[in-house]
């Protein structure tokens with residue numbers, strides 16, 4: 037029997053990408069598609085790339101319109117999903133692309149989002165150690181933010197293996213503009229973005245800092261602190277994250293530094309991800325690019341050991357809308373419902 041899925045926020049970037057994936061999912065029938073200011077509009081007017089759904093009409097995001105489906109995807113602005121989700125039946129699988137239920141620490145939520153914490157749901161990053169067991173049969177799933185997805189995938193193997201120190205982690209990530217959503221903002225218009233890159237949220241102010249720290253702390257059992265700097269890049273989609281951390285002396289001592297340590301570190305990443313369907317540690321010497329993963333659910337990774345500063349440097353490229361949002365959401369749905377984990381998800385990118 038096919039699974040019925042409703043998609044809210046279907047006029048936006050994240051909701052549009054969920055629809056693009058579900059339209060090719062062999063087990064899913066798309067039910068209600070909902071929006072806010074664009075309710076009443078044909079989808080083809082707003083998402084012209086979704087050809088097979090062009091004549092579907094967006095309806096209001098109400099509990100009545102979303103109820104009665106097996107799965108509801110919420111792709112709404114922060115702070116808007118908790119109230120909707122709370123009114124949906126407990127046996128409906130609700131998958132939230134927004135941040136409302138990602139953080140475990142209510143104080144961190146209040147500090148970075150400035151509103152009361154709505155509670156914590158199982159975190160939809162299957163590659164996080166232990167996550168699949170929590171996602172199987174889950175009825176509520178919080179999809180990670182796009183920067184946390186790429187940052188966690190870059191560093192999880194080293195932290196899970198106890199190879200990295202928790203107090204000197206530096207992450208700089210470049211994102212395409214679709215990461216900021218579809219609403220018009222001056223800093224996102226072409227003349228501001230084209231031919232230019234700029235940092236924002238510098239100095240620990242970005243709300244993804246606690247989310248990244250949460251995932252790395254969970255994997256390592258340590259209190260991991262991260263300096264995270266996002267930058268806006270002149271591309272429509274994609275994230276390239278460069279993450280560095282110091283190698284733990286106890287780990288380094290086992291290998292005596294130099295080439296043996298570099299090889300041991302690389303082996304940790306290669307072995308950790310050997311059975312992951314969507315994580316590709318590239319052959320040595322090749323480095324990830326955003327283009328290579330565009331529209332695919334892949335995360336492409338490479339690592340190096342820099343002996344000059346005793347640091348691991350891990351680079352991870354994802355498509356912020358696919359593995360970074362909708363792909364992660366569909367992968368988590370597949371696990372929750374006992375479907376093949378890769379169902380409806382693309383291994384191929386688009387080029388050039």
Ligand SMILES: NC(=O)C1=CN([C@@H]2O[C@H](COP(=O)(O)OP(=O)(O)OC[C@H]3O[C@@H](n4cnc5c(N)ncnc54)[C@H](OP(=O)(O)O)[C@@H]3O)[C@@H](O)[C@H]2O)C=CC1
Nearest residue numbers: 045047048049050071072073074111112134215217218361
């Ligand atoms: N873009 C990305 O790369 C990622 C996004 N996310 C998360 O996904 C969610 C959606 O983001 P994104 O698609 O980028 O944003 P968009 O701005 O592109 O889309 C927002 C959607 O929410 C609807 N909406 C706006 N205001 C309200 C409201 N008050 N009540 C109900 N619906 C409303 C809009 O409807 P309408 O157009 O009709 O007004 C639109 O469908 C966010 O929580 C975001 O953090 C997560 C990871 C990555």
Ligand SMILES: CC(=O)N[C@@H](CCC(=O)OP(=O)(O)O)C(=O)O
Nearest residue numbers: 134135181182183211212215216
């Ligand atoms: C380029 C850009 O603006 N990106 C967004 C992150 C989008 C995302 O993944 O995260 P959430 O789901 O947590 O919103 C930002 O920095 O706020």
